[in-house]
Amino acid sequence: MNLEDHLGDIFGKARSMAGVSVEAAAHAARLSAADYAAFEQSGEAPTRPNLAALATLTGLNPEKLARIAAGWMPAAKEHSLWRKFRVLVSGNG
DSSP states (O other): OOOSSOHHHHHHHHHHHHTOOHHHHHHHHTSOHHHHHHHHHHSOOSSOOOHHHHHHHHTOOHHHHHHHHTTOOOOOOOOTTOSOOOOOOOSOO
């Protein structure tokens, strides 16, 4: 099972909820404001952001974010045991 959000999405949502400016997040991440904004959009950065400092600033768990950054994925679920299974999607689809 893939995560719906990439690392940039996770930090963007946390930053917004915590009321942290892009500039403050960029400073914590050790990125320029432009590179940080691109990181939130794509999940990619020219250099590895300081995830621990950024997590602390935005109120997220640094250890869990390090695992996500290292490629952690949720465990697969056995769906054949369920009588009915519906996939719900949202968005512009």
